[in-house]
Amino acid sequence: MTASATRHGEQDRSLTEKARAHFPALARRHNGYPVAYFDGPGGTQVPRQVVESVADYLYHHNANTHWAYPTSAETDEAIAQSRLALAAAGKIKTVGESLRLEDINGAFERMRAETISGRIVVEM
Numbered sequence: 001m002t003a004s005a006t007r008h009g010e011q012d013r014s015l016t017e018k019a020r021a022h023f024p025a026l027a028r029r030h031n032g033y034p035v036a037y038f039d040g041p042g043g044t045q046v047p048r049q050v051v052e053s054v055a056d057y058l059y060h061h062n063a064n065t066h067w068a069y070p071t072s073a074e075t076d077e078a079i080a081q082s083r084l085a086l087a088a089a090g091k092i093k094t095v096g097e098s099l100r101l102e103d104i105n106g107a108f109e110r111m112r113a114e115t116i117s118g119r120i121v122v123e124m
């Protein structure tokens with residue numbers, strides 16, 4: 001093995017170790033070996049920062065949305081800020097349209113056909 005290949009392998013291991021350090025579940029060992037999870041989207045391991053953020057929300061702000069008490073207002077604000085951050089990063093595309101009340105039956109037909117893409121605001 002060449003010196004270059006050895007350095008490359010060491011860099012790969014170093015990057016892997018750095019990445020694993022962000023995921024608490026990957027600190028687990030089984031029969032003396034570090035585990036690897038081959039999860040699907042329903043069971044994906046999450047980074048420590050996500051775990052800590054969710055825990056903070058659950059401990060200090062957890063509430064239903066759109067109510068008149070502080071934790072509810074905090075929840076609404078957190079959702080709004082998250083949406084704005086995603087939009088600013090170009091991660092989402094807002095799709096919306098306005099509809100007159102007289103055209104509501106057409107909106108219901110599109111809902112049944114599952115052809116609505118985005119949000120419809122009914123003008124009254």
